[in-house]
Amino acid sequence: MTPEEKAGQVILPFFTGRDVEAHAKVIERLHLAGSIIMGDNVPVDAAGAVKPDAMRAVNQRLAKASSGRPWPGIIAVDQEGGQVSRLGRPLTEWPSPMSYGAAGNGALARLSGKALASELAHLGFNMDFAPDADVTMGPKDPTIGARSFSADPAVAASLSVEFSRGLLQAGILPSAKHFPGHGSVTADSHLSLPVQGAGRARLEARDWKPFRAAVEAGVPMVMTGHIAVPALEPGVPASLSKATYGALRDFGFDGVAVTDALNMSAVKGRYPDGQAAVLALAAGADLLLMPADAAQAHAAVVQAVTNGVLSVERLDEAAVRVATMMHWRGRMGAPAGTPPGSGAALSSRVSAAAVTVLAGKCQGPLVPGAVRVTGGAPRDRALFAAAAGRAGLRMGSGPVVDLVGFGGRPGRGDIAVALDAPWSLAGSPAPVKLAIYGRTPGAFDALAAVLAGKATAPGKLPAAVGRYPAGTGCPTK
Known part of the structure; x- marks a missing residue:
C-alpha cells in the first residue's frame, strides 16, 4: 500500500446529513477504512421511523466505496441500547445496559447482544461501538450512568464480555469502551477534558477490570477515551497518550485500539489542523474515529510520515492491525441477520428481569x-x-x-x-x-x-443509590 492508502486505512470518518454519494467519493479518494453512521445519516419516514431498505442501500454504497482491498470496509454504528441508540423503530428498542446488571444474568446479556447485532447485520453493518465497559461511580458520574452495566467492576467485566460475545456471534465486531474508564470522572468529555485523579493501583482494582476481561476474552477492539490520567501522562487525553496505550498493551492486547471520536471538545479545540490524528497514531492508536475533518487528518498523517514526525513502522503497525481485524471479519462471511423488531420479546424479558x-x-x-x-x-x-x-x-x-x-x-x-x-x-x-x-x-x-400486582420485581440495584446499597431489591426465590 502507498502511504496515502495506509493513512486512509486508519481513519474512520463520519458525515453530516444524507448526501451518501458525496461521502462515498471522499472515502474512495482518500482510501478511508469505511464509515460510521450517525443519527442524522439514518433515512427515516415522516413519523421518524427508520426505513430499513434505504438504510441497507446507504450501507451498501459505503461498503462499495471502501472495497477493492482483500478485506471489507468498516460500516459502523453506536448502538448500545438505551440512551445511545442511533437506530430507532422499527428496530428493537433495548433498555439501558444497566438493566443487565439489575437482572444479574450473563446469558441474558449475551442473547441480547446477539439479537441487537443480528438486526444491525440485516442492515449491512459489521461493527458496533459497544459495549460500554465503564464502571460507574454513581451520581457523580455525569456521562455514563445507565450506559454502565454496574458499579461493581467484576459484574461490569463479566456482563460486558457476555454482551461482546453476543455481538460477535451475530457477525458484528464489538469495541469495549472507554479505556482507561469514563465511569469515575466528574466531567463529560463531549464538553471538556475530564481528569481521572486515581492512582494506578486504584485504576487496576476498579476501572481496568472490565478491559482486562475483554482482552482475556479476545474482544478485537478497545476504545480509548478523552480522559487525562495524571498517573499515566498528566494533561494529555488518554486517546493521545503513549503511556495509556502502553498500559493497554501490557494487558496482552494485540487487537485494534480505536480512539473515541476526535471531533469531541476534549480534543478538537486543543489539537487543531489534524494534530490529534498524528498524535494519536504516534501514541499507539490504530484507528482514528471521526476526525473533525477527515481530509485534513489524512493529509496531516501523510505529511507526518514524510517529515519523519510519525514513523513508517508505526503507521504500518496500525494499518496492519485494522486490515487484519477486517480480513478476519471478512472470513466470517456476511450474516443474513434478522429483520427489524425481531428482538422485541427478548427486550421485554430483559426489562421484566431488571x-x-x-x-x-x-x-x-x-x-x-x-x-x-x-x-x-x-x-x-x-x-x-x-x-x-x-x-x-x-x-x-x-x-x-x-x-x-x-x-x-x-x-x-x-x-x-x-x-x-x-x-x-x-x-x-x-x-x-x-x-x-x-x-x-x-x-x-x-x-x-x-x-398492578401481576408480576414481582426481581431486579437488584447494580449501584448504590443514596441510603440504598447495591443489591437492594425484593427477595427472590
Missing part, C-alpha cells in the same frame, strides 16, 4: 386499580398509559406515578420511577420507589405489571 423496588411492597398490587402519571417526556407518558391499559389499570385517578429521567430532579408523587440511572431516587420523598432502567415499551410493561 425492574427493581427500592421502597414499597414486594407482593401484591402497588396501586388500587387506577393511576395518574407525571414527569417524563410526552412519549414516556404515552407509553406508560398504553402499558397501564394492558395491565388492566385505569388512567386519571388514584396514586401519582412520577417518571424521572437521567439527571432529573428527585422523584415526587406517590410512586417515583427512575427511567434511566436510578440516582434520582436517592432524594425522593415518595413512599414507593422503583427503577426500570429504560424507556422502551417493554420497560413500561414491566413497570405496569408490578404496579
Whole structure:
C-alpha cells in the first residue's frame, strides 16, 4: 500500500446529513477504512421511523466505496441500547445496559447482544461501538450512568464480555469502551477534558477490570477515551497518550485500539489542523474515529510520515492491525441477520428481569386499580398509559406515578420511577420507589405489571443509590 492508502486505512470518518454519494467519493479518494453512521445519516419516514431498505442501500454504497482491498470496509454504528441508540423503530428498542446488571444474568446479556447485532447485520453493518465497559461511580458520574452495566467492576467485566460475545456471534465486531474508564470522572468529555485523579493501583482494582476481561476474552477492539490520567501522562487525553496505550498493551492486547471520536471538545479545540490524528497514531492508536475533518487528518498523517514526525513502522503497525481485524471479519462471511423488531420479546424479558423496588411492597398490587402519571417526556407518558391499559389499570385517578429521567430532579408523587440511572431516587420523598432502567415499551410493561400486582420485581440495584446499597431489591426465590 502507498502511504496515502495506509493513512486512509486508519481513519474512520463520519458525515453530516444524507448526501451518501458525496461521502462515498471522499472515502474512495482518500482510501478511508469505511464509515460510521450517525443519527442524522439514518433515512427515516415522516413519523421518524427508520426505513430499513434505504438504510441497507446507504450501507451498501459505503461498503462499495471502501472495497477493492482483500478485506471489507468498516460500516459502523453506536448502538448500545438505551440512551445511545442511533437506530430507532422499527428496530428493537433495548433498555439501558444497566438493566443487565439489575437482572444479574450473563446469558441474558449475551442473547441480547446477539439479537441487537443480528438486526444491525440485516442492515449491512459489521461493527458496533459497544459495549460500554465503564464502571460507574454513581451520581457523580455525569456521562455514563445507565450506559454502565454496574458499579461493581467484576459484574461490569463479566456482563460486558457476555454482551461482546453476543455481538460477535451475530457477525458484528464489538469495541469495549472507554479505556482507561469514563465511569469515575466528574466531567463529560463531549464538553471538556475530564481528569481521572486515581492512582494506578486504584485504576487496576476498579476501572481496568472490565478491559482486562475483554482482552482475556479476545474482544478485537478497545476504545480509548478523552480522559487525562495524571498517573499515566498528566494533561494529555488518554486517546493521545503513549503511556495509556502502553498500559493497554501490557494487558496482552494485540487487537485494534480505536480512539473515541476526535471531533469531541476534549480534543478538537486543543489539537487543531489534524494534530490529534498524528498524535494519536504516534501514541499507539490504530484507528482514528471521526476526525473533525477527515481530509485534513489524512493529509496531516501523510505529511507526518514524510517529515519523519510519525514513523513508517508505526503507521504500518496500525494499518496492519485494522486490515487484519477486517480480513478476519471478512472470513466470517456476511450474516443474513434478522429483520427489524425481531428482538422485541427478548427486550421485554430483559426489562421484566431488571425492574427493581427500592421502597414499597414486594407482593401484591402497588396501586388500587387506577393511576395518574407525571414527569417524563410526552412519549414516556404515552407509553406508560398504553402499558397501564394492558395491565388492566385505569388512567386519571388514584396514586401519582412520577417518571424521572437521567439527571432529573428527585422523584415526587406517590410512586417515583427512575427511567434511566436510578440516582434520582436517592432524594425522593415518595413512599414507593422503583427503577426500570429504560424507556422502551417493554420497560413500561414491566413497570405496569408490578404496579398492578401481576408480576414481582426481581431486579437488584447494580449501584448504590443514596441510603440504598447495591443489591437492594425484593427477595427472590
